[in-house]
Amino acid sequence: MLECRPCLLRCMRAIAGDALPIQSRHLALTPHLSRRPTRRAVSTVAPERPRDVFDDVSSEPATPPSATPTALAPLQPPQTKSAIEISNQKALTIELRYLKDPVKLSEHVIYTLRNNQPDKALDLCRLASKTMPCVVSFNAIIDFYMRKLRVNDALKVYNEMKKRAQFPDSYTYMMLLRGLSLRSHVTLPVRQENVAKAIAIYTSMSTPSSRVKPRIIHTNAALNVCALANDLDAMWSIAAQIPEHGDGSADSVTYTIILNCIRGSAFGRDEFGKGAELHSAAPSLDQIAVTRQKAVSEGRRVWLDVIRKWRSGTIAIDEDLVGAMGRLLLISKSIQDWDSVLDLVAQTMKIERQVAPISDPERNIQHVPQIADEESPHREEETDEAGFTASPAASAFKTVTPLQPSTPTRRAPSSLAYVKPGNQTLGMLTEACQAMRTPKTATAYWNLLISAPYNLKPDVMNFNAQLKLLAINRSSRAAAKLVSEDLPAAGLVPRISTFRIALRACQRDVKNSNVLEYATTIIDVMAKTCADPDPQTLTEYLSLALTTNDGEKIARVIDHLDPLVHTLRSRLNYGTDAPVSEAADLRDRRDAVSFLRTLVGAIDVLLSRHLVPDSERAAYFSRRGDLSAFVSRCSERLERKTGRWESREENKSTDGLARRKSEVKGMSRAEWEKMKIKKRQDRTWEGRERRVSGREERLNPGAVKPKVHPVAPRDVIGRWGKPQREVKGFGMERGNDDGERGLVDSASEL
Known part of the structure; x- marks a missing residue:
């Protein structure tokens, strides 16, 4: 019986008629007679546009809410309003008729963002997401918000594109991680909330359900956020997930970021490279030396891994990596670490030292100011067959040879790819020589690098470093x-x-x-x-x-x-x-x-x-x-x-006067009387004369004496007489009531 449509409708009417009151049965059995026709929305995802006076073309009056029977509510479909509203949807739909290609859509979205209209660009992507893939357009909007430092808006777009079946790609995660490292000023650190968001995004990429697996570029971007925030713990939590070999293993950029983060962790979080240390509000010089020495020792251990991979041909060393290690050595308070900068350059660039090492008895270092460090001596440990130390010792920067493979099937590199020195290297060498008080060594490196075969052209920063060295030498x-x-x-x-x-x-x-x-x-x-x-x-x-x-x-x-x-x-x-x-x-x-x-x-x-x-x-x-x-x-x-x-x-108003009175309230009677006497003396002629003479005495002690001259007495009429001697300038005398004659200071009148 239920297979026939009229029979099924007759059965439903019978059941509904028994459940409803008598006065509303005719409405339930014929719902199409009591339901008002409504306009169909254009999009099932976007909300319906609000009706205006031009939309209502029907002459039928609207039914008030009170006129609708309460028993009919469960039978009507629920009408929910979405939180997302598309403004000017009709005009955007017309625009999309001419943007049927995803490439054309992305170009138009980028043009719209260039005109500073992110809301319109987002509405275009919402409408176009029903018919075409528009991940590139969503990526452009995310990048726009990140560059404007609107992190929350960018993350909202990221979540919305996933709900619209526009799955993020590798560029989406790259723009998110790169945008979290942006700051309003280069001297400000990254906020800790950005670090937490970067770790959450990077961790979500490593889940089994993720469509995009993290590559080394994503790892470097996440590490950069932690490094700019000087958060060493967060940095190591991400670095622990890097594989040792294969796709996603560390490269030279990874080690550069790690060394910069170690250097930044030795300073305060308020200003990168300047300020107080992390663990103390007002650290002493000894505490600063210990903190920096620990950072240098940790950097040496990282450098061991770098040299091991460099010798095996796994990674290539560039000048940025060498400069990061050199700057880390220069924050130390020990001359051994400063001298290791020259060994570092000789190891990675094959540039001979221009001065004898510290261990040489002919090297004089008594004139170099430094803080004694108990952890500074690096102990010598076992070395391998190539003579390379496997510990953060002073010999960690000695000259090395290519590492021979452990298996005969693996081919060993014939020679090491040395780094070509640049302006960063020249500045680092000049700073190291400045710390060690060896200006002749700095001049030797300068002349060596600007001549053949290096032919380095110094920049303004190199000249500034040279000027600092000249300033020290007067x-x-x-x-x-x-x-x-x-x-x-x-x-x-x-x-x-x-x-x-x-x-x-x-x-x-x-x-x-x-x-x-x-x-x-x-x-x-x-x-x-x-x-x-x-x-x-x-x-x-x-x-x-x-x-x-x-x-x-x-x-x-x-x-x-x-x-x-x-x-x-x-x-x-x-x-x-x-x-x-x-x-x-x-x-x-x-x-x-x-x-x-x-x-x-x-x-x-x-x-x-x-x-x-x-x-x-x-x-x-x-x-x-x-x-x-x-x-x-x-x-x-x-x-x-x-x-x-x-x-x-x-302060001149009544409130300011009351505040000054409240400040005087805390003073004792003796202090208040003393202050009144001092103010009264400053207002007298003698106090003024004393201040003028004191100022001249401070300007030229003992050389200039205040010019004073007597004033003639007054006659009976009360007129002033002629002075006893001619003076340059004009002065007036303020006499006392007891007949005493005062002295006029011509310098004060000037």
């Missing part, structure tokens, strides 16, 4: 020559740091009578090459002139800085053309204002010490007044910009 003449001649000959433009290091060499060579001429040469090069002069360099240059205590030299330096002062004033008034961040612009403005204050102080020194002729004092007074007024205006603008002006005005 070679101001060589520093000026390097900035004015060697850098232009190499076709390089010096940086701001170049001029600062060069001026540091001049400051250390202050006893040289010609040091001011060398500093002037450096300033002239900066004026020609930099559109905006560096205020810190100009401040150091002016301070160097003040140390000479020569009025003629100080005046010549002030006049020489006049064009640069006009450039700085223009920058403070109108800004700079170079694109800089708001924080950097504010820092530069503060440095410029600080330099102008130093310039005003230099003019005060000339005037107070009488280092300029009397005929030029008026001009210097005028220049000082102009600069002082400009500095006051700039300081006020900076305070208003940073919010300090509001805090100062708040």
Whole structure:
């Protein structure tokens, strides 16, 4: 009976009629008469677009919710609203008619993202995912969100594409892991939550149900996230899953990241390479030495594995890997580790040492400052037949030969592929020689690498390292020559740091009578090459002139800085053309204002010490007044910009007065009386005279005495009499009630 459709419908009506009340049986038996026709949605995945006044073309009034019988609710299909809404779905559907190829769709999505419309690009992928594979388009959206540091949005797209049967590929995981290592600034570490997400994504790739298995590029990307976060434990948890041989085994990039992570773990997490150690808020020098020595020893053990695979021909060593190991050795406080950098270069690049090793009795190291380390001596252990040490000892960087295979079927490499030295190697060697106080060795390496057969062209960082070495040796003449001649000959433009290091060499060579001429040469090069002069360099240059205590030299330096002062004033008034961040612009403005204050102080020194002729004092007074007024205006603008002006005005208000009263509340009666007496004395004429004379005494102790002159008594009428002697300047006398005559200080009136 149930095989016939009319019989089945008759049976269902009979059952439904017995279950429902009498007044609603006719509605249940004829549901098509009580159900309002609805529009069919375009997509089964996307929600239905909200109806507007133009969609409702039926004249039938809408049935209110209260008019619908409660007994009919179980018989009607449930209508659920999805959380995803596609805006302007009709227009996007028309666009997809012309994007039937996945390649064309991905190009259009990338163009849409370039116009900063990620929502539209995502809606296009949602509609197109029903008819075509669009994994490449989803990857572009994920990469866009990752570059914008919107990690949560990228992970939402990643989860959504899996729900839409668009399975992630190898590039999807690569973009996710690479995006988790991005930071807002290069000096900031990666957040720990990004490390947890990277480990979760990498672990999900290793599950049996994963369609994409992790390759070495995914492993390196996950390790890089841990390295930039200075999380050594997370890094080792991922490195433990790397196979020893075959696909997915470690390469040179893997070991480079591991060595950089070990180096970063020896420093604090607040700033990479700078700051406090991980395990102590304020570590001592001995604790720092022990922490760094442990990191160096761990890096040596990793280097043993690198050399073993290099000798067997499994991996190839590049300059980045050698530089990572060299930088790890340079953080140590032991001269043995610094000297191992030269052995490292000789081992991997076949460049002979330019100085005798530490073990040589002719090598003198008494002048090198270092911290005694108890764990520094590396013990010698057993060696293999090729003479290579299998422990992190001092001989771990000795010259090695190709490793002979254990089985005769395996072919051994005929020779080792040595690394070609580059700019990174030259800088590392210069830094090692600087730490060991061997400038001649650094010069020997410099001349060796820039000549045949290496023909290395130094970059700006190499010249900066050379300048640091010259600054330690107080070679101001060589520093000026390097900035004015060697850098232009190499076709390089010096940086701001170049001029600062060069001026540091001049400051250390202050006893040289010609040091001011060398500093002037450096300033002239900066004026020609930099559109905006560096205020810190100009401040150091002016301070160097003040140390000479020569009025003629100080005046010549002030006049020489006049064009640069006009450039700085223009920058403070109108800004700079170079694109800089708001924080950097504010820092530069503060440095410029600080330099102008130093310039005003230099003019005060000339005037107070009488280092300029009397005929030029008026001009210097005028220049000082102009600069002082400009500095006051700039300081006020900076305070208003940073919010300090509001805090100062708040201190002048009633609330500020109440706060100052609350601060006085905690003082004892004796302290409060002492403070009142001191303030009263500072307001008197004697206190003012004492401050002026004290200032002149500090500027030039014992050389300049305050000029005071007596004041003539008043006559009977109360007029002032003629002074006893002619004085330059005008002063007024404040007499006491008891008839005592005071002394007027002409310097204070100026």
